[in-house]
Amino acid sequence: MNNEKVYILEDRSILYVSGDDCNEFLQNLVSNDLSKVKDDNSCFASLLTPQGKFLFEFIIIKHKSGYFIDCEKSQSEELFKQLNLYKLRSKVDLMNLSNEFVVAAFSLKKFLEFNDAKQILGHTIKYREDPILLDPRNQDLGARLIINLEKLYLSLKKLKLKSSDTSEYYTLSHKLGIVPLGLNKLQNKLFGAECNYEELNGIDYKKGCFVGQENTARIKHKDKLSKRLFSLELINGSIKENDIINFEGKEIGKVLIDGSYPFGLIKFKELNLDTTNLITESGSLKINKPYWINF
Structure with a gap:
């Protein structure tokens, strides 16, 4: 900058x-x-x-x-x-x-x-x-x-x-890998824990009760986090909201935000995030893995 x-x-x-x-x-x-x-x-x-x-x-x-x-x-x-x-x-x-x-x-x-x-x-x-x-x-x-x-x-x-x-x-x-625009398109479509809020300093698991705290803590402490929100890079074609993302014939995610700054919810444990040419109905894309996420 x-x-x-x-x-x-x-x-x-x-x-x-x-x-x-x-x-x-x-x-x-x-x-x-x-x-x-x-x-x-x-x-x-x-x-x-x-x-x-x-x-x-x-x-x-x-x-x-x-x-x-x-x-x-x-x-x-x-x-x-x-x-x-x-x-x-x-x-x-x-x-x-x-x-x-x-x-x-x-x-x-x-x-x-x-x-x-x-x-x-x-x-x-x-x-x-x-x-x-x-x-x-x-x-x-x-x-x-x-x-x-x-x-x-x-x-x-x-x-x-x-x-x-x-x-x-x-x-x-x-x-x-931080959503700049289009947050309304995420409402009720994923858990807060899947938004990477822990790494972005947006969740405090020690503070006690807050709205949605029970399921948020369960996902964390029982290691149930299997999907995360990632920014997407279009390789060719086009993508649109709710497109299913496939790899080698298997569904591994969905486009949640389309447009100039797309994001998708990805089953990250089932995929090498460096994989290119993930396929949607009308395009191909890759996942941008942010440096600040550790698995």
Whole structure:
């Protein structure tokens, strides 16, 4: 990632959770331990179904007396509604700040130029009043600035950052094996554990109960993880959502996200992931095995 480039992630939205019960409220819902989220640290987390299936993923950042929720814009309204359903009588206030705040991403190298910045996943500092955090999933994704839209371009000018084509950022994320877009296509189609959340620092198995915790823990502790989400690279032809992926006449996966940044759920224990020419109905592809996954 170029040191002078910044990517304005217009596909992201910001929700804000505050109120007397906001800490306990989120702690009882999300897959990570909210005690990790402090003024100097942010975390990646998910909200699952009671059965442990994927619904939403997001980054949680401490802000004033509450928390920013950095989520994909395509999921923001549904996530907002889901949080409201869980709120019941809790003293929690929810706001959708997507029209006021924006997320901008830039390089790790640039992040380390700031005073007090540390090369620790999730490490969070302030630029004036606005949080800047090293992406808690993977440092190769660089840092994220969450800032009021009215201040964005003046701040970028002062930081000597030039707005660049976001497709570069999405391509990097796809190559890393981290879903950049299209999260709605994953809902209820795979377990949270199959989303590689352990390796992406999105699940804390020691925190106690959260929605979907029972099945998530069972998959982990009984070694029942047989499928994982991987980015796919098209070799020729085309692929589309729900295409079955075959190898030597045997079904080994399914395309869940199509388009420019495809992902599939793969039976990784039945396949050498370096294998090429996996076949779908109308194309062939290979799996991108990320360096951060160990088997």
